[in-house]
Amino acid sequence: MLGLALKCESVFNTVKLESNSYQGLLVAINPEVAEDYRIVEAMKDMITEASQVLFTATHKRAYFGHVTILVPKTWTNGIYNSSHEESYNLADVLVASPNPMYGDNPYTLQYGQCGDPGSYIHFTPNYLTDDTFVNDYGPRGKTFVHEWAHLRWGVFDEAPTEGTDPFYWDNSQQIQATRCPTGLDGINVFYTSDNPVTYRTCQSSRNGLPEEGCVFVPYESQNVNVSLLSHQYIEQCYNLKCFKLMIFLLKVIEFCDDANQTLPTTSNNNAHNTEAPNEQNRLCGMRSVWSVMRSSVDFNGTNFPNDGISDVTPTFTVARARTFEKFVLVLDVSGSMNGDKIISMKKAASLFVTQFLPNGTKVGIVKFEYTATILQNLVVVDNNRDQLANVISNLVANGGTCIGCGILDGITVLGSDGEPAAGGNLIVLTDGEENQSPMVIDIRDEVLNTEVVVNSIFFGVSTANQDLQDLCDDTQGVWFFNDDMDSGALIQTFKQLSNLNDGDVYNEKFQIYGQSFSVPANEIVNGSVYVDSSIGNNTVFTFSYSSYDSPHVLLYSPSGSTFCSMVPPVDCAAYASVDTQFKTITFQVPGTAEHELKH
Known part of the structure; x- marks a missing residue:
């Protein structure tokens, strides 16, 4: 499923x-x-x-x-x-x-x-x-x-752009250059050389419009000062081509507006051109730039x-920019999380700390039910990943739901390293509505004052906690809905939340493949993953399963090496890490993965 x-x-x-x-x-x-x-x-x-x-x-x-x-x-x-x-x-x-x-x-x-x-x-x-x-x-x-x-x-642009026509027939059957306003006068020329600059008069095409490659160049003297979405570059003519045409133009300093508006500089000469086949007319229903701005x-x-x-x-x-990022997991362990839900949450959260977070990141852990409890103050992620996973593995579900308690303790943890909590990330996972004070709405202003980022995962619910959703929006966080029927989807959500999004693509982790499928008993499923030459450092293959017994997984590299999840009757180059509690199988490929490593 x-x-x-x-x-x-x-x-x-x-x-x-x-x-x-x-x-x-x-x-x-x-x-x-x-x-x-x-x-x-x-x-x-x-x-x-x-x-x-x-x-x-x-x-x-x-x-x-x-x-x-x-x-x-x-x-x-x-x-x-x-x-x-x-x-x-x-x-x-x-x-x-x-x-x-x-x-x-x-x-x-x-x-x-x-x-x-x-x-x-x-x-x-x-x-x-x-x-x-x-x-x-x-x-x-x-x-x-x-x-x-x-x-x-x-x-959008009022001058011709890729995919729009540079010339058109207006309602009076006159040839016009695509521009705003029509009061911007000029000449249509075809440049034949850039150095030295030479040009000729444009010829007509079959439809009577100027030939392809013809361009509109404004005249020296103008009675308009718009539009910054059409010819914003007109200040004075810097371009050599313009000097050859002796064009020294009035400054373009405003936006096109409707002719019936009472703005100081709006006149028929400066009015919006509703006929031009440009992006502004096409995407904004012929509205002027100022009409959109006013709304x-x-x-x-x-x-x-x-x-x-x-x-x-x-x-x-x-x-x-900060030299490290800070995350605090704020995890719901209320009674409604009992059963498969808490197992899926622990599996995904454990992968978050053991695999997804880069070294050097700071992470903490908070649980909440009737009240909240700090399980782990901020620590730098390095060789302590298994210890962090153990904290998560010991979670037990029971009690009520105090989301506000969890958030406040999460903020406390974000500041536990002696640095400001501002800019730190809370990841709040919950499966239901809050029923214990303080409520999220009650702590909203306090949270906003700390300048932390609140992200939320609504797990196995059809309707989000609106106050928590709004808090995510107000703090520039993100929120997710996850179906509780697929632990793989929850894992991918935690993977996305671990991305630092700092623009450093060389140290960023990318998921290049993901799939969920059912394997009938005693059957084999084959597949392949293409790894090109631009990626492959610190490659990890993770398999999660829901059956009672762990499946047997074999990876084959293009050169013929075999990676195994258990001891088979073949020679294995390396073995996977199998976690029977969280039902995951993890292969760490040493060095740079070979292209087209298969499973």
């Missing part, structure tokens, strides 16, 4: 627009980026410039207040503050190596629909430190605001234009 593991992530964002000022913006530099403080200074300069651009573009409704820049823990040459709740996976802006799809181009990862916030903005070190990129994208501050609009308000939590009945603000310069904190 297959189980269900459902992961639900919060769309909660720590960035808040309060009194016209964005607070809580987090920028994180990927661990693979070599230490270079120029990146930090360039980021500060870009956001400082962007703050003034944003204040102008939103008609004095928003600017950037406080920003935290998180540098990798491997950066040691500068003077950095200590990080607390900040972590790479929670960052709004990432600085990392080029994405093969985008190269050094700035981009925002957007999965949602119109109005839905994006995941993050991506910049590369090259973009930030090489000023030649300004030639293509214009001032970095305007580029940042362009990407911020994607991230924060869920709007956001930032501007819907709040943060009105403020003429009293004169200084929009952001402040910055530069912090270094």
Whole structure:
């Protein structure tokens, strides 16, 4: 029987627009980026410039207040503050190596629909430190605001992008370039050479539109100042091609809006172009960028234009990522957990401490029923994994359910190493509603003040504890539903929760294969796992079973070596670790696993 593991992530964002000022913006530099403080200074300069651009573009409704820049823990040459709740996976802006799809181009990862916030903005070190990129994208501050609009308000490009048409017939049967607004005048040209720059007049294609490869270039004199989602790069013309065309353009400093709005600079020339076949029209139902922005939590009945603000310069904190992560297991041992539930929980939690957590991580253990009990204060995970598993193996189910007690003791454990609890992770597993005080709702404010992250596993229940679910959302945690019929699904949930998500892919553990199946008595099941050359260090094969007797598992490497779970009538290169209590079979493959190791 297959189980269900459902992961639900919060769309909660720590960035808040309060009194016209964005607070809580987090920028994180990927661990693979070599230490270079120029990146930090360039980021500060870009956001400082962007703050003034944003204040102008939103008609004095928003600017950037406080920003935290998180540098990798491997950066040691500068003077950095200590990080607390900040972590790479929670960052709004990432600085990392080029994405093969985008190269050094700035981009925002957007999965949602119109109005839905994006995941993050991506910049590369090259973009930030090489000023030649300004030639293509214009001032970095305007580029940042362009990407911020994607991230924060869920709007889309108004200029032609891949998959959209650069030209179209309008309702008056006139040829138009895809842009916003239509008041942005220009010429259509076909570049024939970059060095030296030469061009010719575009020819018509079969459908009467300009030929493929034709581009729209704005004229020198303009009567518009929009749109940052269409031509944000227009400040003055840096590009050599523009100089050859003698284009020196009015600054583009605002967003397109509906013609009937009363914003100060909105006119028919600046009005939204509803006919252009661009992403904004396609995904937002012909709505203007400002129409979407006005319906956001930032501007819907709040943060009105403020003429009293004169200084929009952001402040910055530069912090270094923690050298370790902290986890506390907060485990439900109430009476309803008796039987298969507590066996499955102990199996998954034991694998969490024995296999999933990287060395150097700190972990603690708390149990709760009528009250809570601290079983293990924070210790560094190293050669003590079996001792930690023994603590879990001794758990017995009985009593009521005091989730609030467990959370409070978990916070105490997070601070038991003498460091702040802030930024530490609680993993709360429960199978039912709380029936003992303090309730989760009663301790909510106290938990939020500690700045810890609460993650939850709702095990074998059809309805979550809403207060606990909300607490996860409010602390940027995640919550899972797990069907209690499949212990394998619960194991995978703990595996996901063990991922540090610090951007360090070289030290991250990845699951490359997983399957659940039934094996009839006296039958054999064969399978294979492909391990390519990019992975294979410290490879672990884990089999969990539910039968009374342990199955016999054989692994065969491509070179012919055999790994066994018990002594068979064949020569074995190594033997598995068999845990009959938790019903797991674990193979630790020494060194680097050979490709296509089979079972």
